[in-house]
Amino acid sequence: MEWIVLALAAGVVGYAIIIYNGLVSKRQMVREGWSGIDVQLKRRTDLIPNLMETVKGYMAHERETLDAVVNARARATSAAAAGPEARAQAEGELSAALGRLLAVAEAYPDLKANTTFLEFQNALQGVEEEIQMARRYYNGAVRNLNIQVESFPSNLVANAFKFEQAEYFELENEAERAVPQVKF
Numbered sequence: 001m002e003w004i005v006l007a008l009a010a011g012v013v014g015y016a017i018i019i020y021n022g023l024v025s026k027r028q029m030v031r032e033g034w035s036g037i038d039v040q041l042k043r044r045t046d047l048i049p050n051l052m053e054t055v056k057g058y059m060a061h062e063r064e065t066l067d068a069v070v071n072a073r074a075r076a077t078s079a080a081a082a083g084p085e086a087r088a089q090a091e092g093e094l095s096a097a098l099g100r101l102l103a104v105a106e107a108y109p110d111l112k113a114n115t116t117f118l119e120f121q122n123a124l125q126g127v128e129e130e131i132q133m134a135r136r137y138y139n140g141a142v143r144n145l146n147i148q149v150e151s152f153p154s155n156l157v158a159n160a161f162k163f164e165q166a167e168y169f170e171l172e173n174e175a176e177r178a179v180p181q182v183k184f
Helices: 002-056 063-081 084-107 109-113 115-150 154-160
Strands: none
Touching: 002 063, 002 084, 002 115, 002 154, 063 084, 084 115, 115 154
């Protein structure tokens, strides 16, 4: 009888260890996903000064549009340490400002034909696609962690070891969800 109790206790402890390790694994995947988003957003932020320098010479009188991009980039950079909600808002503002910049570029045929501008535009489009993939990965990792944190019996282990649900990386404004469409 005693060995049955010991075997049952060992089984419960073993199961709790498996749940704990699963939670740790999922938390690390969320961190990895956030890091992937961060890397891609940094790539985009790094591209912007080069794009701006290329555009400045052609669009000197479009100062308001250029300033909006510079200011949005600064806010996005300073939001880097914030959580997903604040970061998503700042990055959404940056996406909108970039969209306006690329739309204004339509009025400048010489700029549209400039190979440097085209290279930066293509690089920016590639980074936007990478950001989208990184967001999907991150949000999938968050979903998996949150399910395990909420599900029984893993929620007992999660609560005991203070595992918390993670925030999704979501854009609030519908206009921010769309990648700017630019036709040359």
